């Protein structure tokens with residue numbers, strides 16, 4: 094299949110992409126978080142193509158992307174008042190809500206669950222495609238399953254050229270990590286995945302929020318979990334990733350003492366000079382966490398190279414968006430973290 098490349102700024106792109114979606118094929122779409130691999134979320138056969146293209150386990154449900162918050166009632170029932178408040182405050186934007194699914198949502202989309210995840214992305218071209226298609230878009234991150242997510246059209250081309258009908262190029266993604274997922278079928282609401290909408294912002298609206306254990310620890314692959322996607326290996330280059338925590342100096346000392354040819358260092362821009370002999374790659378500035386979230390997946394993809402043996406990674410501390418960056422890096426590292434200050438003692 095020849096993949097069609099469509100620019101988000103070309104006037105005919107939204108209609109062309111919507112026509113492909115209506116015909117049951119796959120279109121990669123830009124969003125503010127990461128690129129998604131979109132299909133008609135109400136068409137089982139179209140949705141099956143997503144699982145096939147990504148190599149995704151069948152029990153891992155997809156997010157339904159809406160063009161407007163008003164569409165939530167078409168696909169969800171027993172919607173708590175809190176969901177409307179969250180939609181009002183954070184949509185369009187990087188927030189996904191898990192709600193009871195109406196029967197019109199195929200179980201192939203929900204991975205067999207009776208709940209469905211919905212989100213309204215902050216990308217005008219993608220909302221226009223959804224509106225013109227007249228159906229919600231089921232769209233996982235467009236990466237091949239297990240690999241770091243796609244934050245540019247080039248990443249999508251790398252993973253899917255010749256295997257999907259079209260890619261809409263909307264430039265690099267602003268947030269760079271996937272949406273925050275909150276499960277509103279639980280009381281209090283439960284954070285299933287941190288992202289661009291922070292736990293602090295959610296608590297300000299909801300009052301209370303529990304954090305699912307899949308966010309903070311490795312989950313056994315046979316475990317029954319709220320977000321099935323969280324138990325699979327994720328976001329990772331092929332080589333081992335080791336997070337080196339602690340002060341700048343202690344971390345540099347640890348890395349220099351353990352560095353071997355073929356290793357790389359994934360660090361903050363402010364630290365590049367500390368690692369000049371250790372093949373460093375900066376993914377953003379420690380002083381501006383949004384640059385870290387925006388740059389993380391592109392950096393992890395660059396490090397996904399057979400020549401790379403191990404990656405020593407520096408991880409931001411604290412809450413807010415840093416919490417989401419920590420979550421993705423810890424998952425990429427399989428929660429392998431070395432405290433450089435303890436290692437010194």
Ligand code: TXA
Nearest residue numbers: 126129154208209210233234271272319320321322323
């Ligand atoms: O930012 C995003 O959310 C991106 C863009 C494309 O919108 N999409 C994305 O989709 O990250 P995906 O499939 O890579 O991740 C969706 C996550 C998975 O971990 C899945 O298990 C979880 O959402 N999920 C989907 N439906 C669910 C449900 N009904 N209950 C619990 N978790 C659900």
Ligand code: MG
Nearest residue numbers: 233234242271
């Ligand atoms: Mg994903």
